[in-house]
Amino acid sequence: MPLLLRKLNYRNIVLNGTFSGESVGILRRNGEIFYTMWLGFIDVGDALKIRESIPVKLSIAAYALENDIPALWVNLAEGQMVQGCFVGRGVYGVVSQGVPRIVTRSNSS
Numbered sequence: 001m002p003l004l005l006r007k008l009n010y011r012n013i014v015l016n017g018t019f020s021g022e023s024v025g026i027l028r029r030n031g032e033i034f035y036t037m038w039l040g041f042i043d044v045g046d047a048l049k050i051r052e053s054i055p056v057k058l059s060i061a062a063y064a065l066e067n068d069i070p071a072l073w074v075n076l077a078e079g080q081m082v083q084g085c086f087v088g089r090g091v092y093g094v095v096s097q098g099v100p101r102i103v104t105r106s107n108s109s
Contacts, residue, residue: 025059037090
């Protein structure tokens with residue numbers, strides 16, 4: 001399972017495949033970031049099966065493909081975000097074949 005890295009001021013927060021009690025930012029349509037509970041990862045096929053899920057964009061700085069520390073981080077370029085799946089009680093990071101799905105932040109958001 002991959003790892004995600006989010007930044008909060010000078011802190012680096014690692015999000016893994018399990019519920020950790022941490023929060024992660026999701027991009028709202030108005031461009032603001034809203035923080036919600038991190039639930040772990042979900043495969044894209046499973047995410048599509050959840051009727052009440054909402055696709056969102058996660059505010060993430062980097063990802064690593066291996067669940068090892070120290071990790072080999074892949075920094076996201078400006079305008080790139082990780083696909084998320086919001087399910088009401090929190091958000092999952094969406095993976096395809098074990099790799100986080102990278103999406104582009106649109107100009108309107």
